[in-house]
Structures are given as structure tokens and as C-alpha cells.
Amino acid sequence: MDKIVIIGMGLIGGSLGLALKAANIRNVEIVGVDMDRDAVNTAKRKGAVGATERMPSVAVKGAQLVLVATPIMAFPEIFQEIAPHLSEGAIVSDVGSTKEQVMKWAEMYLPPHVNFVGGHPMAGKEVAGISGADAALFQQTLYCIVPSQNTSKSSVEVIIGLVSAIGAIPYFVSADEHDVLVGGISHLPLMLSAALMAMVGRNPSWDEMSKLASSGFRDTSRLASSDPSLSLGISLTNQQSMLHWLDEYLAVLREYRKLLAEDVNMFAEELSKARDVRDHWLTTLSQGDRDRLFKDLPSASEQMMEMFLGGRMSQLMRQQEDKLREMEKKHR
Amino acid sequence: MDKIVIIGMGLIGGSLGLALKAANIRNVEIVGVDMDRDAVNTAKRKGAVGATERMPSVAVKGAQLVLVATPIMAFPEIFQEIAPHLSEGAIVSDVGSTKEQVMKWAEMYLPPHVNFVGGHPMAGKEVAGISGADAALFQQTLYCIVPSQNTSKSSVEVIIGLVSAIGAIPYFVSADEHDVLVGGISHLPLMLSAALMAMVGRNPSWDEMSKLASSGFRDTSRLASSDPSLSLGISLTNQQSMLHWLDEYLAVLREYRKLLAEDVNMFAEELSKARDVRDHWLTTLSQGDRDRLFKDLPSASEQMMEMFLGGRMSQLMRQQEDKLREMEKKHR
Numbered sequence: 281m282d283k284i285v286i287i288g289m290g291l292i293g294g295s296l297g298l299a300l301k302a303a304n305i306r307n308v309e310i311v312g313v314d315m316d317r318d319a320v321n322t323a324k325r326k327g328a329v330g331a332t333e334r335m336p337s338v339a340v341k342g343a344q345l346v347l348v349a350t351p352i353m354a355f356p357e358i359f360q361e362i363a364p365h366l367s368e369g370a371i372v373s374d375v376g377s378t379k380e381q382v383m384k385w386a387e388m389y390l391p392p393h394v395n396f397v398g399g400h401p402m403a404g405k406e407v408a409g410i411s412g413a414d415a416a417l418f419q420q421t422l423y424c425i426v427p428s429q430n431t432s433k434s435s436v437e438v439i440i441g442l443v444s445a446i447g448a449i450p451y452f453v454s455a456d457e458h459d460v461l462v463g464g465i466s467h468l469p470l471m472l473s474a475a476l477m478a479m480v481g482r483n484p485s486w487d488e489m490s491k492l493a494s495s496g497f498r499d500t501s502r503l504a505s506s507d508p509s510l511s512l513g514i515s516l517t518n519q520q521s522m523l524h525w526l527d528e529y530l531a532v533l534r535e536y537r538k539l540l541a542e543d544v545n546m547f548a549e550e551l552s553k554a555r556d557v558r559d560h561w562l563t564t565l566s567q568g569d570r571d572r573l574f575k576d577l578p579s580a581s582e583q584m585m586e587m588f589l590g591g592r593m594s595q596l597m598r599q600q601e602d603k604l605r606e607m608e609k610k611h612r
Numbered sequence: 613m614d615k616i617v618i619i620g621m622g623l624i625g626g627s628l629g630l631a632l633k634a635a636n637i638r639n640v641e642i643v644g645v646d647m648d649r650d651a652v653n654t655a656k657r658k659g660a661v662g663a664t665e666r667m668p669s670v671a672v673k674g675a676q677l678v679l680v681a682t683p684i685m686a687f688p689e690i691f692q693e694i695a696p697h698l699s700e701g702a703i704v705s706d707v708g709s710t711k712e713q714v715m716k717w718a719e720m721y722l723p724p725h726v727n728f729v730g731g732h733p734m735a736g737k738e739v740a741g742i743s744g745a746d747a748a749l750f751q752q753t754l755y756c757i758v759p760s761q762n763t764s765k766s767s768v769e770v771i772i773g774l775v776s777a778i779g780a781i782p783y784f785v786s787a788d789e790h791d792v793l794v795g796g797i798s799h800l801p802l803m804l805s806a807a808l809m810a811m812v813g814r815n816p817s818w819d820e821m822s823k824l825a826s827s828g829f830r831d832t833s834r835l836a837s838s839d840p841s842l843s844l845g846i847s848l849t850n851q852q853s854m855l856h857w858l859d860e861y862l863a864v865l866r867e868y869r870k871l872l873a874e875d876v877n878m879f880a881e882e883l884s885k886a887r888d889v890r891d892h893w894l895t896t897l898s899q900g901d902r903d904r905l906f907k908d909l910p911s912a913s914e915q916m917m918e919m920f921l922g923g924r925m926s927q928l929m930r931q932q933e934d935k936l937r938e939m940e941k942k943h944r
Binding site: 402403404405421422424451453457460461462464465466468469470471472473474475476477478479480481483485488489490491492493494495496497499500501502503504505506508511512515516519522523525526527528529530532533534536537540541544545547548550551552553554555557558559561562564565 | 735736737753754756792793794798800801802803805806807808810811812813815817821822823824825826827828829831832833834835836837840843847851854855858859861862864865866868872873876877882885889890891893896
């Protein structure tokens with residue numbers, strides 16, 4: 281019996297459990313850990329985990345794979361707490377929104393006989409917490425993998441296998457590049473949504489505006505509802521990247537302001553160009569994902585199966601590839 | 613047989629047709645008009661309209677109600693074209709995103725023997741055009757009604773009846789107030805989304821970022837995909853309000869930038885406050901809509917039915933009220 285421990289039964293931790301369960305891997309026990317008794321009980325009732333544990337130090341004993349899915353600012357404490365109890369060769373990974381600081385903490389606090397591989401699934405949802413957990417959350421989304429310098433190749437392959445098993449697409453990236461890229465497409469949008477809510481919230485007309493606000497406003501402001509512990513975590517660990525992107529954005533917005541004041545037609549032309557960028561993105565997104573999936577499910581994954589789960593995942597992988605080939609046919 | 617003419621078979625025009633059809637009003641003919649032969653044919657095939665016509669001037673002959681749902685910049689031409697052919701007492705309304713300029717055009721170009729009532733359904737969708745048309749688009753959404761100075765009370769009541777028939781909630785507002793409010797919750801978000809796409813689009817990292825961008829980015833940038841004719845229309849007719857909101861927003865964003873640079877914890881605190889504003893909005897939204905619906909379906913609507921459709925809509929209204937009462941019960 282192999283043991284996977286998920287520490288933190290929030291949206292991502294719970295969804296990981298459900299997705300792993302849906303992958304139907306035999307002879308693997310998934311143990312869920314959370315200080316919040318309700319969260320961990322709900323996770324068990326939903327079937328996200330087979331067993332529960334309150335103390336990370338107890339849970340990780342004998343585990344082959346430990347996934348840390350708590351708010352990012354809890355990582356240092358958790359790493360220190362589990363460090364003395366991790367088995368030789370155990371693999372530790374995380375799902376934190378930033379990677380540079382996390383890699384430093386892992387190096388600082390985890391013992392040399394374990395393998396740390398940073399991770400970040402590019403998936404989210406408006407509903408936070410275990411109540412929003414969803415087995416399909418990671419389907420067709422990218423999953424960033426950031427190996428640490430002294431990680432074994434086989435550990436990375438285990439993570440590739442995990443990512444593929446939950447339906448996501450492995451995406452290798454360095455920690456610093458990750459934080460810059462994610463700053464632009466995730467942390468900046470969060471700031472923009474929050475600033476929009478802050479602005480309307482302090483306006484005396486908000487009482488009326490709030491009645492008129494419809495689906496467009498709801499979508500634009502969605503990220504403002506992000507979990508405060510997440511917002512704090514990214515602000516503390518990705519400040520420079522966020523400042524960089526805020527400056528870039530402010531520059532564009534000032535340009536827009538000038539153009540709108542001086543030449544309305546040219547301004548509308550700019551809006552139209554921005555639309556083209558987005559439409560092109562949506563098009564390549566729907567075509568590109570499948571191509572990337574094929575490219576990134578390489579022999580490395582095959583190898584990892586043998587190493588980690590004794591070939592028990594091979595069937596699953598084959599099923600997934602068959603499914604993709606079918607999709608492929610349908611789209612032709 | 614009463615005749616309702618919808619000029620413009622886009623998302624809103626098509627959805628209006630479908631919603632009116634779903635309301636199942638007997639003895640009413642809905643005629644769809646569009647220069648685009650494909651759009652008008654699709655509308656007919658979808659059942660959004662019973663008959664089609666290419667020329668607005670021909671279509672409006674003998675019509676009791678004319679709804680103009682083309683891009684806003686086409687309004688002056690359409691008003692002038694239909695003016696000589698409108699029946700005595702005909703009601704003309706529109707679905708344009710701004711109201712002050714539209715009310716001026718109506719006064720300028722429409723004859724005094726017709727009644728103009730400005731309208732603006734607060735509903736939208738990512739998919740533009742007739743292909744996105746949806747009978748349920750207006751359900752539980754507010755529908756702004758802006759009567760012109762010399763509109764008869766009965767004409768306004770007809771529009772209330774129309775709004776109620778398609779499942780929307782009448783919301784009375786003056787033209788200038790409308791344009792300010794909508795500038796903040798609709799046109800500003802559009803500019804913010806577009807500026808986000810413009811920014812990433814010109815960044816050399818967009819190629820990689822575009823792969824990582826997920827549902828959060830997709831939602832924040834959604835409005836950037838708005839129809840260019842819509843963007844042009846609002847920019848040309850609501851420039852001052854848009855400039856006002858851009859300035860308000862820039863001020864908040866500059867505050868954010870300063871705080872993020874100087875005090876990350878305080879910055880995260882601000883993000884958390886913005887979250888509270890949004891959560892409160894979402895809560896009142898789900899409770900408030902039903903209350904408002906009950907309050908705003910008054911005897912005025914009952915009266916209009918008698919006047920316009922000889923009581924034929926009474927049954928429909930009663931059905932709707934029954935449905936609401938059932939919902940009410942379920943939610944208790």
C-alpha cells in the first residue's frame with residue numbers, strides 16, 4: 281500500500297484528493313490533513329481522502345508522496361514540522377501560487393534525504409474551501425513543475441505521473457520565471473479586480489450601481505473574491521513581480537485615458553485591437569492544449585509509473601491517451 | 613394581430629425575440645429586421661421572429677411597438693428612416709448601452725405622434741451575434757427604462773409589460789444618471805479588461821503567459837471580447853463618464869501601488885476589504901432581486917395589458933407571479 285498525504289483540505293487540496301480518487305489508482309491510500317476538523321471531515325465524506333489525520337508530523341510517517349496545499353505563509357512551519365518524520369526518499373511537493381520563496385524554504389527546512397519538487401496547478405474557482413472541491417478542476421489545465429536543484433529525476437517523473445493522472449498538463453518552468461509570468465496573468469488580474477471593487481465600494485453611487493451590475497461586472501471582479509490568505513501569500517512572496525506588472529498596467533491605462541480624451545475613434549480602435557489579442561488567445565487555447573498534451577506525455581511518464589507505483593498506473597495512462605486520440609478524431 | 617418589430621438581429625435583438633416567443637403571447641406577430649441576410653434567416657430558423665424584413669421603413673408600417681437593437685451609432689440613420697412610416701401612437705424603444713445621446717437623437721428625428729421610451733437591458737454574454745441569442749438572457753436582470761419627456765404613461769406601461777414578460781426587472785432611471793452609473797459598472801470594466809489584454813499582448817512573455825492563463829484571467833479579460841461596434845458606440849456617446857471613472861480607478865490603482873511597495877501587510881488588508889465589498893454585493897444580489905421583482909410588478913403592469921394587448925398578457929403575468937411565489941416558498 282502506497283501512501284499519499286495531502287496537507288491542507290481547501291479547494292486545491294480537496295480537489296487533488298478527488299481527482300486522484302477519480303483516477304482510480306489501486307493500492308494507494310490518500311490521507312488528508314487539516315487543523316480544521318470540519319474541513320477534514322467534509323473531505324472524507326466527499327471521498328477526497330480515505331483517512332484523515334490532524335497532525336502533519338504523524339501523517340507523513342511512511343508516506344511516499346506529501347503534497348502541501350495549505351496557504352503559502354504556513355509552509356515554513358509545516359516544512360519544519362514534517363522534516364524529522366519524512367521517510368528516506370520521500371517526495372514532497374506543494375501547490376503554492378509563487379515558487380521562488382517556496383523553493384528557498386524547502387531547501388532551508390527539508391532534510392537532504394527527501395526530494396522537493398515545486399508545483400502550481402493553474403486552476404481556480406470562485407468558491408474557496410473544501411466545499412468547492414471538484415475532481416475535474418485540473419482537467420486540461422497546465423500544472424507548473426519546478427524541480428529543485430538536487431531533486432532526483434525519478435521524483436520529477438512521479439510528479440509528472442501525478443499531474444497526468446489528475447488530467448492536467450505538465451509545464452516545466454524555473455522558479456523566478458514562474459513568478460514573473462504568474463504575476464502578469466494571475467496576481468495582476470487579482471489586483472485589478474480588487475481595485476475595481478475598492479473603487480465602487482467607496483463611491484456614494486454604489487448602492488444604485490450594485491443593482492445594475494451584471495455578468496460582465498461579475499466576471500471582471502471575480503478575482504477580488506480570492507481567499508485573503510492567498511492574497512496575503514502572493515503579496516508577501518511576489519511583491520517585486522506584482523509591482524512590475526502594476527507599473528506596466530498603469531502605463532497602458534494612462535495611454536488609454538489620453539487617447540479617450542483626445543481621439544475617441546482611435547481609442548475604440550485600441551479596444552478593438554485588445555479584442556483581437558484575446559480572440560487569438562482563445563483560439564490557440566482550444567487547439568493548443570491538445571497538441572501540448574500529446575507532446576508532454578512522454579516516455580518519462582511511462583518510466584515513472586514503473587518506479588513509483590509498480591506499473592499500476594500504466595493502464596490509466598493508456599486510457600487517457602486513448603481518450604485523447606478519440607477527441608482528436610472528433611475535432612478533425 | 614399586434615405587431616412588434618425588432619430592428620437588429622444581434623445577441624440582444626435575437627434574445628428579445630426568443631424571450632417574447634417564450635412568453636407565449638397570443639396574436640402578436642414579431643418581425644425581425646437586419647441588413648445581414650444570414651442574421652435574419654438564423655433568427656427566423658431559431659424562432660426568434662415570425663417574419664423577416666430587410667427594410668426598417670417597410671417593417672415598421674402598422675407596428676404598435678418598434679425595438680431598435682442595432683449598434684448605437686446606427687440609431688440616427690434608423691430613426692430618420694423609420695420616422696415617416698411610424699403609425700400614430702406607435703411606441704419606439706431601444707436597447708442601447710448609453711441613454712443621454714440616444715434620447716437626444718429620438719427627440720431630434722422621431723415625429724411627435726410616436727412615443728419614445730429609452731431602454732437598456734443589463735444583460736450580456738461573451739458570445740456576440742444571433743448565435744448567442746438566448747430566451748433566458750434577461751431572466752432576473754434589471755432592465756433600465758428611461759421615458760422621454762413627452763412619452764405617454766400608457767407607453768411606459770407597455771414597456772414595463774414587455775420587460776416583465778421577458779423575465780426582467782424594470783428599473784427607472786434618468787438618462788444622465790444611467791450613463792454615469794453604467795459607466796462605472798460596465799464601461800470601466802470593459803476598459804480595464806481591454807487594457808489588460810493590450811498589456812499582455814505587447815509583452816514578449818505573452819507567448820508563455822498565454823499558456824498559463826487560466827479561468828481567473830479568462831474572466832477578468834472577458835469584456836475585452838466585446839463587440840467593437842459596441843465599444844465604439846459607448847466611447848463616442850459616454851466619453852465624459854468613462855473619463856471620470858478611469859480617473860477614479862487610476863487613483864485607487866496608484867494607492868495600491870504605493871501600499872504594495874511600502875507595506876505589504878496593509879496592502880493585503882486592502883485586498884481583503886475589497887473582497888468584503890464583493891461578497892456583500894453577491895449576497896444582497898441573490899436576496900434582493902426577488903424582493904425587487906415583487907415590488908416592481910405593480911398594478912401599472914396590469915393596466916398596460918388592458919391597453920396594449922387587450923388583456924391577453926394578464927394570464928402570462930399571473931403565471932409569472934405564481935412561479936415567483938413558488939420560488940419564494942422554496943427559499944424559505
